[in-house]
Structure formats: C-alpha cells, structure tokens
Amino acid sequence: MWHRSEPASGHASTPGIEAPRAAVSAHSGARVGLALLARLRSLLALVVLMAVFSRFSAVYLTWGNLVIMTQHVAVRAVLATGMTFVILTAGIDLSVGAIAGLSGVIAGYLLTQGLSVSGHLFFLPAAAVIVIAIATGAFVGSVNGIVITLLRIPDFIVTLGMLYVARGAALLITGGSSFIGLGGTPGHGNTGFDYVGTARWFHLPVQIFVMILVGALGAFTASRTIFGRHVYAVGGNVRAAITAGIRVRRIKIAVYALSGACAGIAGIMLASELSAADPTAATNYELGAIAAVVLGGTSLFGGQGSVTGSIAGAFVIGFLNDGLVLANVSEFWQMIATGLVIVVAVGIDEFQRLGSARLTARRRLRATRPWREGG
Amino acid sequence: MLGRGARRGEVRADRPSSSSRTPAGDLAPDRIAIEAVNVTKAYGAVLALDQVDFRAYAGEVNVLLGENGAGKSTLMRILAGEAVPDSGHVALAGRPVRFRSPRDARQHGVAIIHQELSLFPALTVAANIFAGHEHARAGLLDDRRHRALAAEILAHLDERIDPATPVDALAIGQQQVVEIAKALAHDARVVIMDEPTSALSNAEVDALFAVVRGLIRSDVAVVYISHRMDEIFRIANRLVVLRDGRRVAAAPARDVDMDWITEAMLGSHERAALEHMNAARDRRPDRAPDDLLEVTHLSLASADATRLLLNNVSFRLAPGEVLGVYGLLGAGKTELAESIAGLRPGASGAVRIGGAALPASVPTRIAAGIAFVPEDRQRQALIPTASVSDNMVLSSLARVAAGGVVSPRRQDLLTAEMISDLSIRIGSAAQPILSLSGGNQQKVVIARALLTNPKLLILDEPTRGIDVGAKAEIFRIMRRLAEDGLAILFVSSELPEITAVADRILVLSRGEVVGMFDAATAAEADVVRASVHVAPV
Numbered sequence: 001m002w003h004r005s006e007p008a009s010g011h012a013s014t015p016g017i018e019a020p021r022a023a024v025s026a027h028s029g030a031r032v033g034l035a036l037l038a039r040l041r042s043l044l045a046l047v048v049l050m051a052v053f054s055r056f057s058a059v060y061l062t063w064g065n066l067v068i069m070t071q072h073v074a075v076r077a078v079l080a081t082g083m084t085f086v087i088l089t090a091g092i093d094l095s096v097g098a099i100a101g102l103s104g105v106i107a108g109y110l111l112t113q114g115l116s117v118s119g120h121l122f123f124l125p126a127a128a129v130i131v132i133a134i135a136t137g138a139f140v141g142s143v144n145g146i147v148i149t150l151l152r153i154p155d156f157i158v159t160l161g162m163l164y165v166a167r168g169a170a171l172l173i174t175g176g177s178s179f180i181g182l183g184g185t186p187g188h189g190n191t192g193f194d195y196v197g198t199a200r201w202f203h204l205p206v207q208i209f210v211m212i213l214v215g216a217l218g219a220f221t222a223s224r225t226i227f228g229r230h231v232y233a234v235g236g237n238v239r240a241a242i243t244a245g246i247r248v249r250r251i252k253i254a255v256y257a258l259s260g261a262c263a264g265i266a267g268i269m270l271a272s273e274l275s276a277a278d279p280t281a282a283t284n285y286e287l288g289a290i291a292a293v294v295l296g297g298t299s300l301f302g303g304q305g306s307v308t309g310s311i312a313g314a315f316v317i318g319f320l321n322d323g324l325v326l327a328n329v330s331e332f333w334q335m336i337a338t339g340l341v342i343v344v345a346v347g348i349d350e351f352q353r354l355g356s357a358r359l360t361a362r363r364r365l366r367a368t369r370p371w372r373e374g375g
Numbered sequence: 376m377l378g379r380g381a382r383r384g385e386v387r388a389d390r391p392s393s394s395s396r397t398p399a400g401d402l403a404p405d406r407i408a409i410e411a412v413n414v415t416k417a418y419g420a421v422l423a424l425d426q427v428d429f430r431a432y433a434g435e436v437n438v439l440l441g442e443n444g445a446g447k448s449t450l451m452r453i454l455a456g457e458a459v460p461d462s463g464h465v466a467l468a469g470r471p472v473r474f475r476s477p478r479d480a481r482q483h484g485v486a487i488i489h490q491e492l493s494l495f496p497a498l499t500v501a502a503n504i505f506a507g508h509e510h511a512r513a514g515l516l517d518d519r520r521h522r523a524l525a526a527e528i529l530a531h532l533d534e535r536i537d538p539a540t541p542v543d544a545l546a547i548g549q550q551q552v553v554e555i556a557k558a559l560a561h562d563a564r565v566v567i568m569d570e571p572t573s574a575l576s577n578a579e580v581d582a583l584f585a586v587v588r589g590l591i592r593s594d595v596a597v598v599y600i601s602h603r604m605d606e607i608f609r610i611a612n613r614l615v616v617l618r619d620g621r622r623v624a625a626a627p628a629r630d631v632d633m634d635w636i637t638e639a640m641l642g643s644h645e646r647a648a649l650e651h652m653n654a655a656r657d658r659r660p661d662r663a664p665d666d667l668l669e670v671t672h673l674s675l676a677s678a679d680a681t682r683l684l685l686n687n688v689s690f691r692l693a694p695g696e697v698l699g700v701y702g703l704l705g706a707g708k709t710e711l712a713e714s715i716a717g718l719r720p721g722a723s724g725a726v727r728i729g730g731a732a733l734p735a736s737v738p739t740r741i742a743a744g745i746a747f748v749p750e751d752r753q754r755q756a757l758i759p760t761a762s763v764s765d766n767m768v769l770s771s772l773a774r775v776a777a778g779g780v781v782s783p784r785r786q787d788l789l790t791a792e793m794i795s796d797l798s799i800r801i802g803s804a805a806q807p808i809l810s811l812s813g814g815n816q817q818k819v820v821i822a823r824a825l826l827t828n829p830k831l832l833i834l835d836e837p838t839r840g841i842d843v844g845a846k847a848e849i850f851r852i853m854r855r856l857a858e859d860g861l862a863i864l865f866v867s868s869e870l871p872e873i874t875a876v877a878d879r880i881l882v883l884s885r886g887e888v889v890g891m892f893d894a895a896t897a898a899e900a901d902v903v904r905a906s907v908h909v910a911p912v
Contacts, residue, residue, distance in 0.1 A: 224780055224783075225776075225779050225780050226772040226773065226776050226781060227779065228781075229765065229781060232758070232761060232765075233761065233769055236758035236759060236760040237757065237758050237760075239754055239755050240754075240758055241758070243716075243737065243749050244756075244770045245737045245738040245740075245741040245770050245827075246769070247738060302760075303758065303761070304760045
C-alpha cells in the first residue's frame with residue numbers, strides 16, 4: 001500500500017534519531033491501539049451494526065440475508081471505488097449517478113433499438129454493448145476532467161452541471177420512458193446482457209464478483225502503481241506535485257475518466273439486474289458514494305485515504321439501511337440514521353487526528369527544549 | 376484623529392535640531408513612540424531575539440535591517456502584539472504595555488502592514504478601511520459616512536483613490552495605501568511596514584514614499600523593514616541592524632554609508648565559520664571546457680504584465696561548477712531558478728542543456744537532467760500527507776517500478792541508499808515527513824532531486840529555516856556533488872554562504888544581470904554594491 005505514515009513509536013531509541021524518538025513513552029501502546037482503531041473504524045462500525053441488528057431481527061445474520069445485503073452494496077461500492085480516486089486528488093464528482101443512468105440507457109438502446117447504418121439495422125453482441133456503455137462513462141468522465149483542468153472551472157460546478165446534462169441526455173434518448181427486455185433476442189445474436197445482474201457463481205450473485213474485481217483493481221492501482229502515487233501526491237500538495245514533475249492535468253483528467261468508467265459499470269449492473277434501462281436509475285447515488293468514501297477515512301482535502309476504506313464505508317451504509325428495514329424502522333428514520341452515522345464517524349476521525357497532531361507537536365517541543373521540561 | 380497629528384506635524388515639519396540629541400545620537404526620550412526593552416524570544420531551540428533593545432521615534436522612519444533569520448520579523452511581531460516576548464517588554468511612549476492580541480495593539484495605536492495584505496478584495500476601499508469597526512446609524516451601516524471619512528484620510532495621504540472602488544480593482548501599490556489608510560482610521564501612532572515595496576514598480580515605490588513622508592509629517596512613528604539599500608537611503612531617518620537575534624548597530628541614517636551597513640549586517644561572526652569551508656574548497660583549475668547549461672535572453676513578465684521579473688538574462692554553467700546567484704528580495708532570483716526548472720511557461724528565451732533547447736515543461740526538463748529544489752519547502756516541495764520514503768522517490772518512481780507497478784522492495788533499497796548517503800537522521804523511512812526537522816526535510820527534498828540523476832541541480836535558498844549544523848552539512852554535500860561533476864545553480868540572499876560555496880557569483884537586480892564575479896577574488900562589498908545598482912529604466 002501507499003506507505004502510510006506509521007506510528008513511529010515502535011523504534012528503538014538510537015542516538016541521533018530525532019523527533020519520533022520522543023514518542024516512545026508509556027502512552028505509545030495506547031496510541032498504536034488508537035491509530036489501529038481509527039483505521040479499522042468502518043469495520044468496527046460494521047461489527048457493531050451487525051451485533052445490534054441481529055438482536056432485532058432473527059434473519060439479519062443469516063447467510064441468505066448477508067448475501068442479499070452485499071448484493072445491495074455492490075453498486076455503491078463500485079461507484080465509491082471510482083469516487084475515491086477523485087477525492088484523493090481533492091476533487092469531487094457529483095455526476096456519477098447521472099452517468100450510471102446514461103450508460104444504462106446507452107446499453108438499453110443498443111440492445112433494443114440497434115444501430116442503423118445506411119438503412120441496415122445492426123445489433124451488437126452483449127459483450128460489445130457492455131464495453132461501449134463503460135466507455136461512454138469513461139468518456140463523459142474525461143469531459144468532466146478536461147473542462148475542470150483546461151477551462152479551470154471548479155470541479156463542484158462542472159460535475160454538478162454534468163449531473164444535469166447526463167441525466168437530460170438519458171431522458172432524451174428514451175423519450176422519458178424506459179427500455180425494457182434487455183435480455184436480447186437469439187435472432188439478433190445479442191443475448192446475455194442480463195447475466196451480470198441475475199446469474200450466480202458459486203451460489204453468489206455475479207454482481208458481488210464484479211464489486212470484488214473492481215475494488216481489488218482499484219485498491220491495487222491506488223496503492224501500488226505509479227499512477228496511484230501521483231494521485232496521492234496531487235491531492236497532498238498540488239504545487240509540490242507540479243514541481244516534482246508530475247503531469248497534474250493528466251492525472252486529474254484520468255481520475256474523472258476512472259470515476260466515469262466505474263459509473264458506467266454501475267449503470268450496467270443496475271440495468272442488467274432489472275433487465276430494463278431506466279433513465280432515472282441511480283438518482284442521488286453520487287451522494288451515497290461520497291458518503292461511503294468519507295466514512296471510509298478518505299480526506300476531502302485529498303492525499304489521504306484508501307479504496308478498501310471506501311468499500312468498507314459502502315458496507316456500513318448498506319448494512320445499516322437494510323438492518324433498519326428488517327427492524328421495521330420507517331424509511332424516514334433510515335435517512336436520519338444514515339446522516340447521523342456519517343457526521344459522527346467523520347467527526348470522531350477528525351477529533352482523533354487533531355488530538356494526535358497536538359500530542360506530536362507537544363512532544364517535539366519537549367524533545368527540542370530539554371532544559372525546560374527536564375527532557 | 377488626523378487633525379491632532381497634522382497640527383503637531385506643522386510645529387516640527389523638519390527633523391529635530393541637533394541640540395535635542397543625546398551624546399549617543401539618540402533623540403530625547405519623549406520622542407520615543409514605541410520601544411522594545413531587553414526583549415528575548417525563543418522558538419524551540421532557536422533564539423530569535425536575544426536581549427534586544429529597539430526604539431522607534433515619532434515623526435521618523437525607523438528602518439530595521441538584517442539578513443533573513445536575523446530576527447526582524449520576530450521583533451516586528453512582538454511590537455504589533457502578534458507574539459509575546461519570553462522576557463523583556465514593550466513600552467508605548469515610555470509606559471510598559473502588554474498586548475494581548477494584534478487587535479489590542481491596534482487599539483493602542485500600533486498598526487502593522489504585512490507583505491501579504493489583509494484586505495477584502497471584493498469590498499470597496501471605504502468598507503475595507505472601516506472593516507471591523509463600522510459606523511452605524513439606526514443599526515444600519517452608514518456607508519455615506521464611511522465614504523466621507525475614507526475620502527478625508529486618503530486626501531490627507533495625497534492619494535487619488537475613490538473610496539467606492541472595490542479593492543481588487545486597485546494596483547498593489549494603491550492597495551498598500553489602503554492598508555495605511557486603515558491604520559490611520561484606527562488612529563495609529565506607530566505604523567510597522569514589512570517589505571512594503573517588494574512587489575511594487577518604481578513609480579509605485581515613489582508614490583508610497585510620498586505617503587510615508589506624509590505619515591511622518593503627522594508625527595507617526597514608522598517602523599520600516601526592507602532589504603533594498605537604495606530605498607533605505609531615500610527614506611530612512613534612523614537605522615537599527617539586527618544580526619543573529621542581537622542588535623548590533625544603530626545610527627541616524629545621515630551618519631552612515633553603504634559600507635557601514637554591509638559590515639553591520641554581515642559581521643565577522645558567521646563569516647568565520649564559512650571561511651574555513653572556503654579554505655577547504657578544492658577549486659577546480661581544469662574546469663571542463665564544454666558548458667553544460669546555456670541560458671540565453673531569458674525574460675519573464677509579471678502576471679499583470681506591467682514589469683519584467685527577468686530581463687534578458689544570459690549565462691553559462693559548466694559541469695562541476697557552482698554558480699551562486701545573488702540579489703536582493705525581488706531581484707528575480709527565484710524567477711530565474713523556476714524558469715530554468717520549467718515552472719514558468721511564460722518565459723521567453725532559451726534554456727539549453729548540452730546544446731539542445733528545451734521546452735518549458737517540468738517533466739521534460741527533469742528528463743533532460745535539470746533537478747530543482749524550491750525555496751519554499753512546505754508549499755512547493757513536500758507532500759505533507761506522505762511518508763519520508765514516498766516523498767523521496769516522487770520524481771523517480773519509474774526507477775522503482777516495472778510496468779507502472781511500484782516495487783516496495785526496490786523503493787526501500789533506493790531510499791535506504793539515499794538516507795545513508797546524505798546522512799538523513801530518521802527512525803524509519805515510513806515515518807511522516809513532517810516529523811523531521813527542517814534540515815532533514817530539506818535533505819529529503821535534495822534526495823528527491825538527486826534520484827532523478829540530474830546533470831544540473833538548482834537549489835533555491837536551500838538553507839532557509841534550518842539550523843547551523845544542517846547548513847554546514849548541506850554545503851559539504853553541495854561541494855561533494857560538484858566534485859563528482861554535477862553543475863549547481865545556488866540561489867541565495869545570504870552572501871557569506873554564496874562566497875563560501877560558489878565558484879562564480881552572478882548578481883541580479885530588478886531582473887537583470889548586473890555583475891558576474893569570481894568568488895575567489897570578489898570582495899563582498901563589491902557584490903553587495905552591484906546588487907543595489909538600480910538598472911536604468
């Protein structure tokens with residue numbers, strides 16, 4: 001992974017080693033524990049959630065229910081994976097829900113209406129349709145990135161605008177209704193689109209495997225590739241990234257393209273599951289994705305966070321919502337609970353970060369002024 | 376408010392007669408507007424001020440001089456209530472005071488004008504002048520009164536600025552005048568100005584000086600900090616020189632000359648330490664004949680295109696040579712370094728390495744062998760959220776990766792090598808970069824530059840904010856790298872450092888090359904004199 005700043009308290013105090021040596025103290029054990037707790041916060045929250053809801057609902061902890069809830073999480077987790085890259089660069093992408101809707105509609109159009117080339121109607125195979133739908137997402141995302149970097153319009157504004165444009169385009173293509181029956185016709189040679197949303201591998205929905213694949217690829221890209229390092233650097237300090245020779249514009253365009261591609265994948269997952277392309281699909285999903293990323297410990301200021309954290313965050317939100325449904329809590333209370341969990345979880349994180357920063361500063365001071373405080 | 380000052384100003388329009396001076400050249404004690412008495416202030420292990428006495432007299436421009444790190448800003452901040460002295464105190468008109476905050480100081484009539492102006496760009500001049508203590512009528516803002524009062528103050532300053540103009544429509548020099556007007560609206564008796572001319576054109580400087588003269592006519596005490604000798608002689612009534620946190624000299628401006636200032640600022644203390652490095656330096660008699668870097672006709676306009684930050688700069692640099700770039704603040708040193716590093720795409724002229732002209736893009740220039748260590752470590756170099764190791768390999772990730780995938784093992788090997796090579800003192804390469812001292816942070820940034828396998832290393836003020844021991848180490852590293860054949864461009868505003876390390880010294884003033892000296896034979900006073908030369912407009 002991106003070498004996260006480890007608590008340095010584990011090191012033996014060698015002469016000549018500076019500041020962190022001061023951290024060696026009776027508190028160091030507790031500090032390591034706290035830091036670990038902060039990193040595993042989402043997982044911990046998940047365990048607590050599951051323990052609580054298992055008391056309200058007998059089915060909550062059954063295998064069947066866990067699989068269903070995980071399937072529900074899959075789409076949000078895929079969106080959150082792409083969103084993580086954007087937020088790591090200190091950006092934001094409000095258009096992913098709309099892009100997911102547009103990609104689904106593009107797939108639906110190609111499958112049900114076909115392509116008319118000089119009077120002939122062509123139907124592409126399902127695999128090609130899927131590739132085109134994902135490419136559409138990546139293209140729309142890169143338009144976001146290009147407008148943000150080249151025209152220097154704030155990311156919030158550009159992606160907010162794209163939210164409306166992409167949603168409008170999707171409605172325009174369908175004329176306001178949905179494309180239904182995406183299973184394809186054998187005569188057209190385009191069957192199989194609904195496989196992603198309905199088939200099972202090893203008794204598990206394929207969507208879960210899509211989530212695992214996208215999440216694993218995302219986590220690897222963020223933590224182990226040159227591109228990933230550049231993403232963290234751009235978010236950590238953009239001026240330093242420029243000085244270090246990183247092509248910042250390219251990185252920014254790439255993260256929005258990546259986020260758009262993930263939205264395309266999410267759009268296919270949704271359309272495939274229902275075998276219908278609804279132009280209003282995934283409305284407001286961008287907010288859920290941002291919530292998952294933030295809950296997963298990624299800083300909105302950029303440079304800090306992880307894809308695995310975001311996926312854990314998606315699980316927390318999903319399992320909380322489904323748990324509340326099973327516990328027969330009204331939908332309105334679900335929204336209130338989700339909101340509170342996000343704010344409280346991030347609040348705890350910020351509080352803890354601030355506290356440890358202050359602690360470090362105080363220790364450094366003590367280390368440099370032995371005559372004042374007796375070393 | 377203004378009336379009182381102006382009246383008193385009438386009475387003593389000129390300088391006080393010599394009869395009111397004490398034998399030491401000091402004025403009568405009742406003329407002291409503000410003073411720091413035996414003030415000491417430490418930041419961590421660094422003693423910024425060591426038992427300093429400073430007096431600013433009413434109706435005079437009291438100039439505070441000193442090199443970077445001499446303690447000028449700390450003293451200024453203590454006078455303005457932004458910092459509290461560890462011992463000693465501040466006295467206003469002879470009475471000891473203890474400012475709780477800058478606001479408190481303002482209420483006592485002490486205003487400070489920082490280099491970075493604290494104006495609200497979207498608000499009008501009048502709104503800025505009265506921001507925070509607005510006049511109201513029936514609970515509503517009395518804008519008419521604001522405008523009238525603002526106009527009165529500005530007229531007093533001889534400035535034709537409409538109080539209804541938004542501040543961001545003004546030139547920087549005029550914005551500075553608005554800051555001064557703001558101070559006067561607070562009834563300031565002491566106005567502290569920190570490098571007020573560093574971003575101004577010549578004409579703006581003249582206008583500002585007219586305003587400053589107006590201030591002293593109103594019997595305000597002006598505390599003025601600047602690096603520009605030529606300006607100091609135009610405006611100063613009185614000079615105080617700080618060096619290494621101590622007051623080393625003070626005199627009326629009319630009694631001193633450039634040599635006096637140079638001697639007071641540089642001293643013999645720090646020079647002794649550097650001299651010994653100078654002696655140890657192995658000057659290369661057989662300098663490689665082929666130049667590595669060739670800069671021709673490099674020019675760069677300011678962002679608002681009103682003046683040239685660099686004007687037709689040309690020079691050559693050979694492998695194994697250390698070229699020092701010296702100049703005052705605003706001379707264009709950093710702009711030169713950044714243009715060569717590819718950070719200023721607007722620069723015209725050519726930068727050649729080994730004969731080939733290079734496009735102005737940082738990655739291309741790094742690939743061509745130019746590595747750059749910027750002046751402002753925190754803002755331009757460090758990724759605060761990343762570890763020491765990740766900061767170090769940032770510019771050379773391709774060296775530790777295969778097919779775009781980084782190998783942590785190879786990264787660890789490479790950073791470990793660099794850490795021992797530059798003797799960076801850390802516990803682990805995975806620790807946060809911000810947990811290191813300034814000196815070790817700087818070494819990490821230098822390591823990042825060296826890992827790109829450069830032919831030319833540009834160091835912009837590499838010793839800023841680091842302690843004396845780390846400075847000496849960085850100089851040793853520089854000499855060693857030069858002996859290994861690296862060309863080094865060493866930008867610094869500290870002349871003793873340059874003369875100790877460089878082979879040649881290029882002197883800039885207002886963006887132009889005004890001198891090229893051989894470091895072995897140049898006299899420091901000559902270099903300083905060249906640097907204050909004002910290029911003909």
